[in-house]
Structure formats: C-alpha cells, structure tokens
Amino acid sequence: MTDESNPALNAIYVELAAEIVAAYVSNNSVAASEIASLIETVHTSIANLTQTAKEPEVVPLTPAVSVRKSVTPDYIICLEDGKQFKSLKRHLRTRYDLTPEEYRAKWGLPSDYPMVAPNYAAARSELAKASGLGQLRKTAAAAPVAAKPAAKRRAPAKKS
Numbered sequence: 001m002t003d004e005s006n007p008a009l010n011a012i013y014v015e016l017a018a019e020i021v022a023a024y025v026s027n028n029s030v031a032a033s034e035i036a037s038l039i040e041t042v043h044t045s046i047a048n049l050t051q052t053a054k055e056p057e058v059v060p061l062t063p064a065v066s067v068r069k070s071v072t073p074d075y076i077i078c079l080e081d082g083k084q085f086k087s088l089k090r091h092l093r094t095r096y097d098l099t100p101e102e103y104r105a106k107w108g109l110p111s112d113y114p115m116v117a118p119n120y121a122a123a124r125s126e127l128a129k130a131s132g133l134g135q136l137r138k139t140a141a142a143a144p145v146a147a148k149p150a151a152k153r154r155a156p157a158k159k160s
C-alpha cells in the first residue's frame with residue numbers, strides 16, 4: 001500500500017527502503033532473486049507506517065461481581081478479580097497500580113464508594129476510641145496543664 005499520490009513522499013520511502021535493504025544484505029547472505037521481494041516488502045512496510053492507525057476497539061468492562069454485591073458488611077469484593085478484602089486500597093496499588101480514585105473512575109463508582117469493609121471500619125474506630133485516640137486535644141483544650149518547676153540537680157560528690 002504505497003502512497004503514489006505524493007511522489008516526493010514515495011521517493012523518500014524508496015530511499016529508506018534501499019538503505020535498510022543495503023544494510024541487511026551487507027550483513028546477511030541473501031540470494032539475488034530474493035532482493036527484489038525484500039525491497040518491495042520493506043518499502044510496503046515503511047509506507048504502511050504513515051497510514052492512520054485504526055482506533056482500538058473499546059472493550060466494555062465487565063466486573064467480576066455486580067457493584068451492588070461488591071460491598072458486604074465483612075468484606076469488599078474487588079471488581080477487577082473478584083477477591084474478598086477487608087481493605088481494598090493496598091490490593092489495588094500492588095496488583096493493578098490503581099489509586100482508589102482511579103479505581104472508582106474506571107468502574108464508574110460514586111466518590112463515597114468504600115475501600116474498607118463496614119464492620120472492619122467500625123471495629124477499628126471502636127479500638128481507636130477505646131485507646132483514647134482523638135481525646136487528647138479535647139482534654140488539653142479544656143484544662144491546660146501547669147508547668148512543673150524543674151528539679152535542681154546536684155553535682156556529684158568529690159572523691160577524696
């Protein structure tokens with residue numbers, strides 16, 4: 001499929017094909033009868049490079065499970081491979097190199113789609129509350145701690 005409508009472009013293709021075939025023939029043994037077909041093949045390949053490529057067919061995404069069934073109280077099911085996880089973020093990063101935002105965009109999920117199983121998130125929240133996390137700022141603001149005077153240090157006793 002050469003572009004014979006543009007002779008200048010066709011001349012460039014012929015020149016490139018000649019250079020490529022000359023380099024190939026100088027380093028490889030080729031029968032004289034095969035050189036013409038080699039030139040034609042190389043010329044056709046070069047001419048085909050300039051043609052517009054076809055748009056790749058868009059394959060519709062099909063999730064491993066339905067979006068509705070992917071969120072359960074105890075785990076989240078990955079739409080990519082159908083595996084169950086308590087937290088999906090690390091799996092997406094290591095396996096598919098996706099951030100949660102990219103994952104949501106890819107599958108058309110809402111921005112509030114969870115990346116952590118609801119029961120797991122609740123258990124972690126209870127654990128944090130039980131250990132007093134988040135309480136420090138409230139108590140510090142309510143009752144400021146008075147500064148204690150620094151204790152005086154004595155010098156070590158002299159040896160006699």
